[in-house]
Amino acid sequence: MEYSRYLDCLADDFARLRALVPTNPTAPVPTCPGWSVTDLARHVGEVYLHKTLAIRDGVEAEPWPPAELASEAPLALLDRAYAELRSEFAAHDPQDPAGSWYAPGRSVGFWIRRMAQETVIHRIDAELGVGAPVAPVPDDLAVDGVDELFRVFVEYSVAEWADAFHEILAGSPGWTFTVRADDTAWSVRTEPAVFRVTDGVADAADVTVTGPPAAMLRWAWGRELAGEPSGVRVDGPAEAVAELRRCIVIATQ
Structure with a gap:
């Protein structure tokens, strides 16, 4: 996706999120246990400020958030x-340097992409919290979001912080997954200390996960509501799917 496209998506999803918060600010967010819609709004604001400083100062501020933000009204x-x-985005080229936990992506462009994806997921959280219809997610943004999740979050995290995944992967028998969102497919391989992602369909996959892009994005990020029909079909051993899901959860905490 072009950076201008990410920025357009960010604007659209922020506007939707911002409009929803006042409609039921105390509603619980089912996909963020323990949070109200107001808590969600505060979290998104804190994330935006954190990334603003990562660009401005060239390093991600820690610890975060600072105590003084608690006195500011969430909206x-x-x-x-x-x-x-x-x-901050407007003041920089995407190639300009920025602080980032992701070593291959220490640039403003990394945060443009990341904030577009952060916002669409939390826009969905807000919709689920207030009981509003989930607005469509453009196919290109959804496919990009699944790709970012697998490669930037999970594959990179397993390679960099293997100890965090030891309990999950140490006893893995080795599973292969094909994840397909319409015409785009990823092959995922798990085994002890390994989470490997490549383009295309896996040979003799143990698990296949198929669905349209927006549904796949919600499934991958755990944004489906319990008891509601899924737009994604999952075929394969439950223990393999559980291993994949646990890797995602740890990588995105």
């Missing part, structure tokens, strides 16, 4: 943070 924080984030 005011969200609005201020979004304005500062967009201002």
Whole structure:
């Protein structure tokens, strides 16, 4: 995706999220246990500010968030943070350096992509929290979001912080997965200390996961509601699917 496309998607999903928060601010968010819609708004604002500083200062601030943010009203924080984030994006080229935990992507462009994907997922959280219909997710954004999840979060995290995944993968018999969102497919391989992602269909996959892009994005990020029909079909051993899911959860905590 072009960076201009990410920024357009970010704007659309932020506007949707921002409009939903006041409609039922105390509603629980089922996909973020323990959070209300107000908590979600505060979280997104804190994330935006954190990434703004990562660009401005060249390093990700830790610890985060600072205590003084707790006194700022959630919607005011969200609005201020979004304005500062967009201002920082506008002041830089995507290739400009920025602080990032992801070594291959220490650039402003990395955060443009990441914040577009962060916002669409939390927009869905807000919709589920207030009981609003989940608005469509464009196919290109959804496919990119699945790719980012597998490669940037899980594959990179397993390679860099293998100890965090030891309990999950140490006893893995070795599984192969084909994940297909319409015309795009990923092959995933798990085994002890390994989570490997390649393009295309896996040979003799143990598990196949298929569905349209938006449904696949929600499935991959755990944004489906329990008891509701899924738009994704999963075929294969439950223990293999559980291993994949646990890797995703650890990588995205």
